[in-house]
Amino acid sequence: MRVLAVDTRRREELVDVTERVREAVRASGVAEGACLVYSPHTTCAVTVNEGWDPAVTADAVTYLADAVPRTGSYAHAEGNSDAHIKTMLVGSSVTLPVSGGDLRLGRWQAVFLCEFDGPRHRELWVTVG
Amino acid sequence: MRVLAVDTRRREELVDVTERVREAVRASGVAEGACLVYSPHTTCAVTVNEGWDPAVTADAVTYLADAVPRTGSYAHAEGNSDAHIKTMLVGSSVTLPVSGGDLRLGRWQAVFLCEFDGPRHRELWVTVG
């Protein structure tokens, strides 16, 4: 298991980690299989989507901020219930194909750490097998 | 593949199954890899999130009940379309890291069966490899 450290800079943002995941896959020596990119946090998710136009991830951040308001009649007293809920909706991990010793993504796909309660020091745990 | 039986007690609730998943991982004898926790149901999901403060999962249940209303102009006649949709949003499984022969979760993370149409007898299927 390899640990990728990511320092986020805003409360909510998607950070492209594709090249670092790719390096971890290549370093693993696994030729065929799958790669688990796992967030060990409860207010930070992982997703795969378009990496070319940053407007796509900006739209996702805006949409989620509207759909899951930061303030509301939440029971959890830390003021970040929205971040927990967004993490459940987007998901705490992605599993990606590995073939020919390399990460296999679609042409427009990138891997993103989804920060919903930053800025913070975050980790992603990468398992290839 | 190991089967965990869970009897839920409400229509909607998140049930912490972390220790049972951990036991399945340890019993598998797998040292390094990943663990798939899979719901074979269509109105019951699986997620990973905070296990310390029960207000977090209570907020998630409340949020989802508001976001996906139980009654509406649904075509499916069984009265549980909301539960099917919630299951698609949260997801039917999680994949978790296994290292050193043990389940590896973040400090605040727990694994939850998400009941959206209970109370029912449910199963989770755990595969370690």
Next chain:
Amino acid sequence: MRVLAVDTRRREELVDVTERVREAVRASGVAEGACLVYSPHTTCAVTVNEGWDPAVTADAVTYLADAVPRTGSYAHAEGNSDAHIKTMLVGSSVTLPVSGGDLRLGRWQAVFLCEFDGPRHRELWVTVG
């Protein structure tokens, strides 16, 4: 890795690909493990849910069209930000149990390609291991 080609027919629809995934699992020769069904696209997801009553997937399509409107104050200029966001919410892949050399699903479960910006030629990448 096996590639399943799917031609979708509407802008938004869920297409049952269960039997094709099952064939890929059987052809792999893997007896025990898991199967990754991966969408290499950014406006097309994968889910598992009820395959018996088509009203269930119809309700999901209708719900998502309401929850993530096609038009809005989106920054991405291609007019399909809704499709990118829906893909993040539903997820780009599912991981399914394999046991006894066969795909193991719950009684009512089917595997669906979720088209959110069709009609298009799509692929699913299936990895069994």
